[in-house]
Structures are given as structure tokens and as C-alpha cells.
Amino acid sequence: MKQQLFVILVLGLLGNLAAQVSDQDEEVQVIVEDLVVQGSLAVGIDAPAAPSFGFDTFRLQENNLRIHFDDTSASASFPGNDWRISINDSTNGGDNYFAIEDATAGLIPFRVEAGAPLNALYVEAVGDIGIKTAEPFVDLHIVEGDTTL
DSSP: OHHHHHHHHHHHHTOSSEEEEOTTTOOEEEEOSOOOOOSOEEESTTOOSSOOOTTOSEEEOSSSEEEEEOOOOOSTTSOOOOEEEEESOSSTTOOOEEEEEETTTTEEEEEEETTOOTTSSEEOTTSOEEESOSOOOSSEEEEETTEEO
């Protein structure tokens, strides 16, 4: 019962309409009201019963992490592109990365691989962009070895 309530709370947090399928009786539950969760939240098949959150407020724990943004706009005058945040490949031996995917077009315009160097991409408040530097002093400042471009 506690596990079912936890799953319902998690799904409700992710939207006003949420469904949960129970392993025991294949029951579907729908929440059509707003839901507020005070405290930290763990979501996913691999989330333990008593996670240690540390300073994390929201934790996704699973071997295939994806957050999909499904725009349901029906009018042609509204934007309707879908987007996805992907973490790591879902295949054995695949790449480790953080990516933003244009799910409608099936393209990945932004990807950061695990192990990328410190300040691989740095954007200052004034808009200057640094590559491998946290102190860009021109619009685009690239540091490569002992050369500054």
C-alpha cells in the first residue's frame, strides 16, 4: 500500500493527470487534481524504499533515464515540438552523456559527454562564451593548450 501511494504521489508531481499500474492487480489510478509533495522525491524502478537524499530534492533512479516533454498543442498557430532530456545510452557498452533531444525531429542538438573537461562550455552573464575557460574576455574565447583564440 505504501509503495502504491508513493508511486501515485510521484506521478502526480509530474503532471495534473497521472496513471499508475500496480504489479499486483493491474489497477490503474488517475489523479486529476493538483498534488504537492513536501520533502524529497525518488522516482524509478531502481529507487530504494528508503533512499539517502543528501541535498537532492528530486532523484531519478533507473537504468534508462529519459524525461519527455510532450507538447499537445492542437492548433497550427501554437508551437508543438516535443523535447526529451536523455541520460546515457540504453545499450550495453553505450556512451555516458547528458543530452537534449528534439524528439519531434529525432535530433540531438546539445550533448555533453561524461568526462568533459572543466569549463568545457561556459556562458557568462553578459553573454561571453568560454570554451575551456571560466573567464572569457571576448564574445567567444577558446583556450587550447597554451594558445588562446
